[in-house]
Amino acid sequence: DAGVTQSPTHLIKTRGQQVTLRCSPKSGHDTVSWYQQALGQGPQFIFQYYEEEERQRGNFPDRFSGHQFPNYSSELNVNALLLGDSALYLCASSLAGGGSNQPQHFGDGTRLSIL
């Protein structure tokens, strides 16, 4: 049973560029959340997708956008990259609409470095 898979594992971009990160949820899961984790910090919630719509959003600018596809996979897009966007980007999936007490299953993330 495949868990959450993310691609690519590493990515190097320069300031001002755009990036797309991809996530396939754990089999049977329908909700995908994205997090940003800076070095030495805990994951910070970016947004959550359910039924192909953004359901909740954390305190991130509009440069961060996403999409969920009918097969529940998801993409995170970041435009106009800044040096401060360098971080580990984590995708997490959960079951049944990501209800209040559902634990999340995380992928191993994409390490994004901005030069």
Add this chain to the structure above:
Amino acid sequence: SQKIEQNSEALNIQEGKTATLTCNYTNYSPAYLQWYRQDPGRGPVFLLLIRENEKEKRKERLKVTFDTTLKQSLFHITASQPADSATYLCALNALSGGSYIPTFGRGTSLIVHP
């Protein structure tokens, strides 16, 4: 402002002892709290969830307590092993805009010495 605090200093203990990690929070009314384990270069792995009306939860060598009066959760690993060495994250889920948004602490590094 809302804040979640976990010890930033690493916790070093000897194999076989009980490790106790602390998660304190302010200005939150979490419905539930979760603990995750994170190894270097890997994503967090869910360990335990405890609800606001529960005082204690156990799973094998793990125990979590949740005191909403003290605004504190304690995470215990009994009979610790070197394989338990990792960073442990607590996450609060509080109601925001009709949904429960998880907020993570920065984690505490646990090092178990053989």
